[in-house]
Amino acid sequence: MRSRLHLALPLLCAGIMSAAQGSNFTSLDKLSKNITSQNQDTITTTLNDNQSEADYFQTLVSRTDFEALAARSDQPGAQSIREVKYLIMDVNTDNPKLYFFNTERYPYHYAFASEGLGYSGTLSEFNSTTYFHDNRAHLAGSILAHDHYSSAEGVDGLYTVQFWPVDPVTPQLTDKAYKMIAEQMTFAQDQISYYPASDVQLDIYNNNLAFFESAEVPVIKSEQLFANIDFSILNQGQGYGRLRVINPGDPVPSVSDVVIYTYIPNDLAHVAGIITDSPQTPLSHINLKAKQNNTPNAYMRDAVNDPQVAPLIGELVKYEVTGDGIVLTAATQDEVDSWLESVRPDPQTPLSDLTVTEPALLSDLGNGDWVRFGAKAANVAELAKALKDLESEYGHQMVPRGYAVPFSMYNDYMSLPRCQELEEDDFGNLVPDGKYRALCDEDRATTVRNTDSTALSVSLLNQAEPITLAAGSQDMELVLENANGLVLFMRDVTNDRWLLNPLPFTDAVLSASGSSEYRELTVNYLRENDKKTVTLSGNSDFELEVFVLALWQVEAKLAITQTQDLPEDYFVERSYYQQIEDIMADEAFQASPDVRDAKLDDFRKEVKKGEVTAQMHEKLEAMRLFWDPQGAPFSKNIRLRSSTNNEDLAGFNGAGLYESNTHKPDEGDIADSVKKVWASLWTHRAFEERRFYRIDHFKTYMGVLVHESYGDEQANGVGVTKNIYDANWEGYYVNVQYGEISVTNPEPIITSEGEVSSVPDEFLLAHLLAGDDPYNPDHWWWAQQYIRHSNVETVYDQPVTTENVLTAEETVQLRRAMQAIQAHFKPVYEGDRSFAMDIEFKITATDDGSRGHLEIKQARPWID
Structure with missing residues (x-):
């Protein structure tokens, strides 16, 4: 197989290129054998001159x-x-x-x-x-x-x-x-x-x-x-780092790693360079991230076993993707450190406006509201304006309708003072659970009653081990169950005195209530059938031992309950902001991406379990009436999607950083699903992205886009509202796949050829001159140029029903929608000649087996 690497040297002579037959790997040995006395710069100049003549x-x-x-x-x-x-x-x-x-x-x-x-x-x-x-x-x-x-x-x-x-x-x-x-x-x-x-x-x-x-x-x-191309260039550029092979489940790579992915990852960390051994398309999440971060990215089949790659695995390298292939050469730590520092920007603070405090209808919002609700929600709201006429013409909805939850609600949730709840320790004592989830109660008690129960097996002249209660114990109650034949008495260890004569507590004597005084304690005792209860009111200033003796073999139980002052840390108030600040301050967290991954995962779990205020709960539940005006029981599945001030922006798309989820009617409070989206602001991949770009974590806010979920999509896709191959011609680039098989993160599928990586339909819609007069609209054609077709054979366990993923009519609708989106958003963003929008779309599901309709799910500025 022809090598797919080359050294960064010009094409030098006819002998080399004739032998290489177009190879994009040229070895130093080969060059040294063919070039003996000529200066490299001179040869390069000569070649360029020959070409120009x-x-x-x-x-x-x-x-x-x-x-x-x-x-x-x-x-x-x-x-x-x-x-x-x-x-x-x-x-x-x-x-x-x-x-x-x-x-x-x-x-x-x-x-x-x-x-x-x-x-x-x-x-x-x-x-x-x-x-x-x-x-x-x-x-x-x-x-x-x-x-x-x-x-x-x-x-x-x-x-x-x-x-x-x-x-x-x-x-x-x-x-x-x-x-x-x-x-x-x-x-x-x-x-x-x-x-x-x-x-x-x-x-x-x-x-x-x-x-x-x-x-x-x-x-x-x-x-x-x-299908038979074993190498392709996705994003040119260069980076420095340690060359690592990443398999599923491996430790998280860092920005100082050049990674060879043996799969297409869903969670892509910020890295110095990317090689995948599975094909990508220009609109895959992995390449969108690469373009955003200026990360070199290429597909290379079986890269791990390439003889030019394998020796460098685990070593520091300079990695460059050029028009000819990829360059991998050894690098030093100083080069890696210098490069990393050179590409990091100055500290950044995302814009925000926290003055809006309640969810708002998308129909009341527009692009300018991104500083309050996030760019994703604001752009979906703006999409409805862009496609209003087409919706009217086609007679169906093309943009989701619903709500947006403002940044301020996330900020309030993260700022709420939180206290611990209580749990039993190994000794039955109630102690703080160490989890700051519950909203603090101003009237919460400062003491608790704890019960310590002990099973007893005692016999004559073989008493159970005495139980010791520390000095300072309060309001004690001793309950001896199955007490027939048992004697209970106590000793003041501190002052070496018996608390009471044991005789009154024998079966023969103790038959009714009674009381007595000892130091600062009032002692009350009671005999009821086979249970003896002794209550000591007040505080003990001495250590107390409790003895149980037996007149014969007895299996019994002694329960001691006492009032306990709760520890001071039970009353500490810590918001989620304060909790993550403490986590981030830890040296191990700062030093290790794996530690950061684990700690952030734990923190997200806490955020998902936190208590919301009654007011928040009421505001969020009110949104559901938009789709189910009759109220509970609810019937609609609701989709909740991330919408931050750190994604979907011009120059920063944040593709794949945050998470969305669907709330089903029987899943309880919608706040539980909103909290999942809020928590996703702290995914490891998002944290690493902000960390690299020096973006203030505490000025990054999460809004939520809320709309109806339409079930199993018949098709899903992504597109760019320009010809990404030739800016001189109007055109639109599209990837689309059957069902809900991911376009942006290809996944394995089963076909007649076995398990393979899924491939979408990939095509270009180009507006081309097909006549003599460029000023005559009738002389221009829309050409659909397929790059490759989907390899999916079944969707939802049924054979695919269309020759191409989209029907001809759907393709026309999509093209017209993309035209309208480009025309609408270009002035909104004050775009130049290269401006374009990156969209996500679907063909909706239906219940009767008919074909669904086109809907645009999302739009954001495209990053070249």
């Missing part, structure tokens, strides 16, 4: 020729790989001429035709004779070098012949172009395939299978191409 080649005899003309691709699914564009002039004659041209210099075919070949026609004339016609005069396209493709036959590397996605190139022209290219790319004739890059071209292929087979044109589809 060539406008085109008509034959490519080596990979070096290809490299000399190549630019970095911006095509869907093939970002940053090498692309050479070609133009076949006079394609409809007996003497067509093929030009592989300098794609870096001439990014557009017309530019090359006019400037490189001297074509004298206008752009409109060129387009009308090059695209969309069966009898065209010229033919334009691209060749992409998929260096990380590995075929089932063991061939590494593939070159795909492609056309403009919406150009309906005939089978005959496709055959002609393929064979001319294969003949003139002499160094790679067995590695070239035609790739139908859009539904337009895929339909032509499917309708002409016999022709393509007889013409012997090899064709590769999206699912084959991208």
Whole structure:
């Protein structure tokens, strides 16, 4: 298998590249054997000069020729790989001429035709004779070098012949172009395939299978191409840290770790660099986090066993993801420390407004309310405004309706003074439980009555061990059960005196109530059937021993109850803010990410169990009447989602930091579910993110977005309201999956091929010129270009019912919704040309088996 690493050195000579055949790993040994006397800078300059002198080649005899003309691709699914564009002039004659041209210099075919070949026609004339016609005069396209493709036959590397996605190139022209290219790319004739890059071209292929087979044109589809790629670049950049392999259940990585994930984690810590051995898409949570944090991120199949990676595992490394691959080199601790300090920002305090004290209807809110309710809730409220007209047109709801819980309620909950409750210790004493959950009661008692019960087995001349009560004991009561045949008496140990003559307590004498005085105690005694009770009122200033003697063998029980002053720490008041402050001050917490993970987990459990005030309870319960106006018993499932002032913001999306949950009708108070969301502000991943960015933990507030939960989704997806591959063309990038199988965190599924990682539909909706006049709306088409298709075969134990995850109508609705969202939010955020929104959507569930409807769940600014 071709290595997927390289050293950070330029491509130096024809001999190296010819031997490497496009490899993105170049060893120092190989370089030293080929380069003996020339200066590296000089060689680099020479190569660049050679590239700049060539406008085109008509034959490519080596990979070096290809490299000399190549630019970095911006095509869907093939970002940053090498692309050479070609133009076949006079394609409809007996003497067509093929030009592989300098794609870096001439990014557009017309530019090359006019400037490189001297074509004298206008752009409109060129387009009308090059695209969309069966009898065209010229033919334009691209060749992409998929260096990380590995075929089932063991061939590494593939070159795909492609056309403009919406150009309906005939089978005959496709055959002609393929064979001319294969003949003139002499160094790679067995590695070239035609790739139908859009539904337009895929339909032509499917309708002409016999022709393509007889013409012997090899064709590769999206699912084959991208399933067999063993390396892809998700986010370029560099970082320093210790290279660690992370398996499920392993200790939490830190920001000074470069991690190789053997799975796609749900909880992603802030790390220095990411390699996954499972494929990702640009919209996966892991890549959104990488883009936000400028973290280098790449997919590398079986990275742990790569011979260039394995020796560095456990070592300090510099990790860089470039357009060619990844760079892993040894690093020093000083380099790691210097890099980490250089990328950390200055301390930050998130904005907030705590003046709103009650939940508010989303219909009363807008984007500007994010400082009171969080960006997620505010943007959902704003979404309703953006999609109002489309909802009216389509006749169904497209945005959730409901409430938002303000930051102030979280802040009040965390600030409430809390006291401990009591529990029995091993000796039966009531002691504080050490958990500060209960709201403090101003009138709480300062003493408690504790009972210590002891089973007795006594016989004549073999008394039970005496029981000692400490000096200062108060208001004691001694109850001797099964007392027949037993004598109970007491001794003042401090003053060495018997408290009472034991005779009055014998069975023969003690038959009624009686009382006496001793020092500061009043002693009352009572005999009732087989029970003897002695009550001592007041405080003892002496140590007291209690004896039980027997006239014969007796099994009995002695219970001693006394008043106890509660310890001073029982009355200490500690809010949750104070509790987490103490946790954070601990040296072990500061030093170890594993300790932080464990301590924060314990703290979240406490926050979830804390008591709310009656007023909070009332305000939160009132929200449920929005969906169940009749009140209890409730019938609706309610979704509660995090909405902080530290996520979904321009420049910081906070994807996956916090948690949401669904409150079912029979789960009791909705406050219990709200507390789960509040507690998630203290997840380990969120804490580590704030810690790295020096964001004030105590000025980060949790709001809650509250809306109805719609049950099992028929489909779920994410999208970006721009063409992430080419900003020059309007477009929308979409990942969508069947059911509730996660798009952002792919999970294992069972298919006819066994257990595999789930793959979503991944496609680009691009608004492309498909005619002569760019000013005529009728000459623009919306092309749907699939990068890969979902590999899910069953959903909810039933076969999938649609060829693609979304129907054609749903795709149109989604595209129109994304257009409306982009148009609405761009001025709200004062966005520039690169502005876009990142959305989450679903197709809702239905009870009757019919198709649900499109609903946009969330929108936040996209981070490039």
